[in-house]
Amino acid sequence: MVQREKLIQNLTTDNNALRDELKQMKINSSRLTKEMEVLQSQYNTTAASRDNLQQEVNRLNATTCKVCLQGWIMFNNKCYYISEKGQNKNWEDSRRDCLQRGVDLVMPTTKEELAFVARIHDRTWIGLSDMKQEGTWLWVDGSGVRTAFWRSGEPNNHGDEDCVEIIKEHEKWNDARCSENLPWICED
Structure with a gap:
């Protein structure tokens, strides 16, 4: 118990x-x-x-807002290097100059940017060419053209013209021989 x-x-x-x-x-x-x-x-x-x-x-x-390097110009929050008056190069050398600055040739894809670029020099190299394949216009970044601003009758490939310039008086693109010496504009 x-x-x-x-x-x-x-x-x-x-x-x-x-x-x-x-x-x-x-x-x-x-x-x-x-x-x-x-x-x-x-x-x-x-x-x-x-x-x-x-x-x-x-x-x-x-x-x-972006801050541009000294000597560069701001437009629509982008910075542009503009070759000096009288300083001309062929398209390849112009692009090389831009690449050495860490940028590339300008790619004006809007009417506003086209007008801005056109008013700087009488003729200006831009970053557009058909060097890789005739008739296939590509920007220096490898993209294709979405909106074109060709001058009437252009591109005409007259005399093996594979690079593109802007002509001030027309504010339009024109194909030209890449070996021509023209001013250029770089875009950041």
């Missing part, structure tokens, strides 16, 4: 200990749930702040 009472006493003690442990676990669970709710709220606030900052970065990147 003593053993039975001892067993009941031990079981009662263990049961009470387990109840106390369960009670403590419920308290801890409640505390952890509250902490998790606080952390979730802080996370949501931080995520919203991050999203707002990213939107501000995107807005600033879209509106920030």
Whole structure:
């Protein structure tokens, strides 16, 4: 009988200990749930702040003006190097000059940019040619022509004309012999 009472006493003690442990676990669970709710709220606030900052970065990147190197000209948030008056090179040497500056020959793809480039020199090399395949006009970046601004009757390939210039008086493209010496414009 003593053993039975001892067993009941031990079981009662263990049961009470387990109840106390369960009670403590419920308290801890409640505390952890509250902490998790606080952390979730802080996370949501931080995520919203991050999203707002990213939107501000995107807005600033879209509106920030570029700064051109000294001696370069800004137009529509692009920088242009213009060869000096009287300084002329063939198309390849003109492109090489631009590449040495870390840029390439100008690629005027809009009427506004075309008008800007055209008013600088009487004739100017641009970064367009059909040297790789006759009749397939490609920009120096390898892209094809989407909008063309050819002078009437051009391109005519008169005398093996594979490079393109802009003629000031027409504000249009003209194919010319790549060996001609003309001023050039680089675009960044």
